[in-house]
Amino acid sequence: MSFINKPKVAKLNLPRNELGLTRRDYEGAMSTLCAGCGHDSVTAAIIEAVWDLSIAPEQLAKLSGIGCSSKTTAYFVSGAHGFNSVHGRMPSIASGASAANRALYYLGVSGDGDSLSIGYGQLAHAIRRNVNMLYICENNGVYGLTKGQFSAAADIGSVTKKDEANKQSPIDPALTALSLGGSFVARSFSGDKQQLVPLIKAGLKHKGFALIDVLSPCVTFNDHEGSTKSYAYIREHFEEAVHADYVPLRKAITADYKAGNDMQVALHDGSYIRLHKVDESYDPRNRAHAMEYLRAKQRSGEYVTGLLYVDPDSKDFHDVNETTKRPLNQLPYEQLVPGNQALDKILSRYR
Amino acid sequence: MLTTIEHVDRVNDFVIKLANVNGTGSASANTLLMKTVFRMGVPVVGKNYFPSNIQGMPTWYEIRVTKDNYMARSGRVDIMVAMNAETYAKDIREVSSGGYLLYDSSWPRPTLLKRDDITLLGVPLAQMCNDHFQGVRARILLKNIMYSGVLGALLNLDINIMKALLGESYGAKKSLLDANVKALEMGFNYAKDQLNCKLPMQVRAMDNTKGHVMIDGNTTAALGCLYAGATVGAWYPITPSTSLMDAFKSFCSKWRVDAQTGERHYAVIQAEDELSAIGMVIGASWNGARAFTPTSGPGISLMGEFVGLAYYAEIPAVIFDVQRVGPSTGMPTRTQQCDLLTAAYASHGDTKHVLLFPANPEESFYLAAQSFDLAERLQTPVFVMLDLDIGMNDWMCADLKWDDHFKPDRGKVMNKDDLEKIDKFWRYYDHDGDGIPYRTLPGVHKKGAFFTRGSGHNQYGGYTEDSKDYQIVVDRLKRKFDTAKKLVPKAIMHGKGDNKLGVLSVGSCDGAVREAIDVLKRRGQHVDYLRVRAFPFGEEVEAFLKSHEQIFVIEQNRDAQLKSLLILETAVEKSKLHSILHYSGLPIPASFVVDGISKVLEDEELMRALGLV
Ligand SMILES: Cc1ncc(C[n+]2csc(CCOP(=O)(O)OP(=O)(O)O)c2C)c(N)n1
Ligand code: SF4
Numbered sequence: 001m002s003f004i005n006k007p008k009v010a011k012l013n014l015p016r017n018e019l020g021l022t023r024r025d026y027e028g029a030m031s032t033l034c035a036g037c038g039h040d041s042v043t044a045a046i047i048e049a050v051w052d053l054s055i056a057p058e059q060l061a062k063l064s065g066i067g068c069s070s071k072t073t074a075y076f077v078s079g080a081h082g083f084n085s086v087h088g089r090m091p092s093i094a095s096g097a098s099a100a101n102r103a104l105y106y107l108g109v110s111g112d113g114d115s116l117s118i119g120y121g122q123l124a125h126a127i128r129r130n131v132n133m134l135y136i137c138e139n140n141g142v143y144g145l146t147k148g149q150f151s152a153a154a155d156i157g158s159v160t161k162k163d164e165a166n167k168q169s170p171i172d173p174a175l176t177a178l179s180l181g182g183s184f185v186a187r188s189f190s191g192d193k194q195q196l197v198p199l200i201k202a203g204l205k206h207k208g209f210a211l212i213d214v215l216s217p218c219v220t221f222n223d224h225e226g227s228t229k230s231y232a233y234i235r236e237h238f239e240e241a242v243h244a245d246y247v248p249l250r251k252a253i254t255a256d257y258k259a260g261n262d263m264q265v266a267l268h269d270g271s272y273i274r275l276h277k278v279d280e281s282y283d284p285r286n287r288a289h290a291m292e293y294l295r296a297k298q299r300s301g302e303y304v305t306g307l308l309y310v311d312p313d314s315k316d317f318h319d320v321n322e323t324t325k326r327p328l329n330q331l332p333y334e335q336l337v338p339g340n341q342a343l344d345k346i347l348s349r350y351r
Numbered sequence: 352m353l354t355t356i357e358h359v360d361r362v363n364d365f366v367i368k369l370a371n372v373n374g375t376g377s378a379s380a381n382t383l384l385m386k387t388v389f390r391m392g393v394p395v396v397g398k399n400y401f402p403s404n405i406q407g408m409p410t411w412y413e414i415r416v417t418k419d420n421y422m423a424r425s426g427r428v429d430i431m432v433a434m435n436a437e438t439y440a441k442d443i444r445e446v447s448s449g450g451y452l453l454y455d456s457s458w459p460r461p462t463l464l465k466r467d468d469i470t471l472l473g474v475p476l477a478q479m480c481n482d483h484f485q486g487v488r489a490r491i492l493l494k495n496i497m498y499s500g501v502l503g504a505l506l507n508l509d510i511n512i513m514k515a516l517l518g519e520s521y522g523a524k525k526s527l528l529d530a531n532v533k534a535l536e537m538g539f540n541y542a543k544d545q546l547n548c549k550l551p552m553q554v555r556a557m558d559n560t561k562g563h564v565m566i567d568g569n570t571t572a573a574l575g576c577l578y579a580g581a582t583v584g585a586w587y588p589i590t591p592s593t594s595l596m597d598a599f600k601s602f603c604s605k606w607r608v609d610a611q612t613g614e615r616h617y618a619v620i621q622a623e624d625e626l627s628a629i630g631m632v633i634g635a636s637w638n639g640a641r642a643f644t645p646t647s648g649p650g651i652s653l654m655g656e657f658v659g660l661a662y663y664a665e666i667p668a669v670i671f672d673v674q675r676v677g678p679s680t681g682m683p684t685r686t687q688q689c690d691l692l693t694a695a696y697a698s699h700g701d702t703k704h705v706l707l708f709p710a711n712p713e714e715s716f717y718l719a720a721q722s723f724d725l726a727e728r729l730q731t732p733v734f735v736m737l738d739l740d741i742g743m744n745d746w747m748c749a750d751l752k753w754d755d756h757f758k759p760d761r762g763k764v765m766n767k768d769d770l771e772k773i774d775k776f777w778r779y780y781d782h783d784g785d786g787i788p789y790r791t792l793p794g795v796h797k798k799g800a801f802f803t804r805g806s807g808h809n810q811y812g813g814y815t816e817d818s819k820d821y822q823i824v825v826d827r828l829k830r831k832f833d834t835a836k837k838l839v840p841k842a843i844m845h846g847k848g849d850n851k852l853g854v855l856s857v858g859s860c861d862g863a864v865r866e867a868i869d870v871l872k873r874r875g876q877h878v879d880y881l882r883v884r885a886f887p888f889g890e891e892v893e894a895f896l897k898s899h900e901q902i903f904v905i906e907q908n909r910d911a912q913l914k915s916l917l918i919l920e921t922a923v924e925k926s927k928l929h930s931i932l933h934y935s936g937l938p939i940p941a942s943f944v945v946d947g948i949s950k951v952l953e954d955e956e957l958m959r960a961l962g963l964v
């Protein structure tokens with residue numbers, strides 16, 4: 001380490017958040033992904049959301065598995081600790097990290113390969129455990145990093161660049177989360193920042209496991225005609241059911257509330273998610289309804305997007321475990337060790 | 352069996368073996384008998400040979416009464432309690448000459464296998480239970496207590512202690528207690544009236560168990576975790592490691608819950624598999640909590656990829672491997688030391704790990720606690736290598752003690768103030784020349800932020816594919832392993848070190864080896880004995896290997912894994928090392944070690960070839 005403290009050059013004229021930080025303070029290393037890759041747009045949306053929420057960089061922990069998508073945790077918020085773990089196993093790292101320190105924001109980034117094949121089990125169990133984290137699945141229908149094999153998210157009939165058609169039914173991360181009791185389930189598109197940024201904010205603020213399935217095209221291996229994960233196809237089949245806006249605590253004004261197509265969901269810290277139902281018949285508080293709706297749309301080849309289901313009052317891992325409020329990693333040793341006298345007492349059972 | 356250990360006197364020095372069917376409640380009788388001996392001040396040890404099954408398979412329990420405090424199996428059986436008709440033929444064969452066999456004589460057997468050199472004692476146990484107790488289940492359970500009463504009379508056990516123990520177990524339920532005491536007395540009185548109780552095997556009160564407990568190593572390891580300040584435990588159930596986490600949970604529910612709020616100062620997570628369990632440990636340790644996972648061989652195999660990540664990204668992790676018989680599912684309820692090589696080099700690529708080898712439950716407590724200091728000091732996974740014998744059997748151990756002034760070594764972690772003072776943090780840089788870099792925890796300071804990765808990285812923490820930058824880091828990791836040699840617990844030496852012959856062993860072989868050395872000594876054969884307690888091996892191991900001309904390496908696996916490690920990791924000449932390998936799945940008996948060593952010592956030709964005569 002170099003032990004000299006260099007003065008920071010102030011960046012002028014850029015908008016600042018509550019901490020006095022600019023968006024540039026939330027940037028990371030230069031992306032090494034292909035130009036036009038959907039994942040880079042998701043990175044930009046994350047930077048915007050975290051900056052706007054005024055989360056101190058060191059209060060965020062960024063976790064990922066392996067894949068082009070998983071690399072992106074290096075490309076945002078360089079002031080946050082990052083953990084690029086092993087393929088498909090980020091949920092267990094996040095579960096342990098969150099168990100040890102409940103006070104941080106946990107943001108996991110994964111791909112459809114990382115999440116739905118090798119890591120499907122870990123994803124499922126992190127959802128069940130309701131680990132307090134935001135999990136973004138950057139879904140391009142292929143394994144980008146290993147050069148374009150189909151992932152389990154590939155739709156039936158979608159073709160590769162070599163003109164091979166997928167014949168196996170797809171795994172939908174949103175339906176998966178819904179069926180496993182996920183407490184926050186959303187879908188979005190890397191090309192729709194308007195929709196994505198508020199979802200990321202709401203997901204970070206949600207207490208419990210928040211999943212956002214982000215359709216995020218791979219320009220190199222899955223953006224051709226015949227692919228159901230290309231920019232063109234997604235734009236055409238993108239259907240927003242519920243638009244969500246995150247309303248921070250300081251701005252919460254209930255007077256805005258309009259019945260009918262609009263509803264408000266209060267989060268545990270007093271902030272709100274304001275929902276605008278684009279499809280009036282949609283009910284984002286009804287799990288069975290959401291699943292039915294998604295299945296029907298899936299059959300007709302549409303991507304339903306928006307905040308698909310939310311239960312702001314679900315019990316997260318720490319609620320269930322009844323963990324002390326103070327993060328476990330900050331409990332003083334003296335409080336953890338019962339001492340020699342207690343040991344003697346414990347041993348009396350074994351005489 | 353070639354030789355057995357010579358015994359002159361059987362007072363406080365004999366073995367009872369109880370053959371039963373599992374699921375019939377025989378465990379309570381085993382504990383009753385063993386604890387009675389213990390409370391009479393006579394050293395005792397129990398070994399459980401149980402099936403991987405819930406009900407209906409044969410199960411055995413061996414109780415060794417040992418005035419000399421020998422904790423291994425002796426290799427003999429003086430009294431067989433043959434309660435399982437299915438295994439009767441095998442059981443009668445096992446009784447040592449001059450021994451006794453107790454059987455249930457309720458039903459006349461047309462052809463009862465006998466032996467001329469042992470005494471058969473028949474007691475109509477089932478008959479008496481049927482006559483005096485109601486209910487099928489109660490009759491089955493009380494039969495165990497009844498034969499305990501019979502043994503009480505035969506062996507001269509203190510019946511008041513036996514009753515007191517029953518009171519401790521069933522005190523809350525009077526009717527149950529009464530039935531148990533009645534069964535005990537019926538057995539006791541039957542034996543007094545009907546049998547000749549002048550057996551050579553007798554228990555005579557001593558004063559040699561004060562300051563001791565009867566405890567298993569999974570329980571003490573759990574206590575070690577509690578006292579080390581571990582707050583996160585993640586696991587997936589697997590025999591024989593399950594009781595470690597059960598014990599940790601139960602200790603935490605008593606000692607780690609806020610009295611006012613009921614809030615827990617710990618988190619135990621039952622993971623979906625061992626991959627996830629080790630991932631959780633790594634995630635929690637990365638965040639600065641002390642975290643551990645107990646498992647056994649199959650779990651270790653699954654954890655491989657993550658162990659390599661923790662090694663390369665330098666994240667502490669404590670893994671308890673309660674070894675059982677492999678390969679594959681193997682024999683889950685039998686013991687072996689068969690994961691030494693797997694654990695030492697777990698994961699792909701150049702990896703090496705720190706292993707600790709407790710020899711008994713007492714050491715399992717202290718090494719469990721120390722493993723967290725080592726993992727955090729060295730920022731690497733540490734394996735505590737238990738086995739089923741240590742983990743699940745009740746051993747007599749000296750009382751565990753805790754130094755209330757103990758401060759855990761949390762290693763080189765930079766705090767907020769440290770980070771304020773520097774300009775840039777370099778995660779993998781060797782500032783101190785000991786191969787150990789500094790680490791930072793999430794949430795402390797943005798200057799401490801770095802990117803943890805299992806992919807190639809340079810000493811500053813950045814991604815790299817540059818050969819030189821890559822090598823700087825992996826070469827330092829090697830130096831860190833050299834530092835580990837100095838920090839791990841030292842091997843323990845018995846003997847003055849001036850013998851030509853050495854014995855080197857590990858873990859739960861210790862009891863058998865020490866007893867065997869005593870036997871050899873009485874025969875005028877002298878050896879030095881070194882018990883390694885950790886990998887990497889320290890200088891003292893190297894010195895022992897150098898200063899002895901021939902060395903017996905005693906371990907419990909087929910492939911001589913400890914010997915292989917010695918050959919790979921020390922300067923020893925391969926030809927100096929002679930393996931004595933026990934891998935039946937039962938704990939190694941002292942007689943096996945005596946035989947193994949004697950076979951060489953008594954072979955004059957071989958001894959000449961080895962240059963020892
Ligand atoms: C155990 C293991 N097996 C295989 C791989 C090779 N691998 C790297 S990334 C990847 C697929 C990534 O796909 P996805 O998660 O969809 O990410 P994308 O690149 O599409 O963003 C595979 C199979 C690996 N890193 N580890
Ligand atoms: S290969 Fe595909 S997923 Fe990977 S960076 Fe390029 S465009 Fe993105």
Ligand SMILES: [Mg+2]
Pocket residue numbers: 067111112113138139140141142143144151
């Ligand atoms: Mg993909």
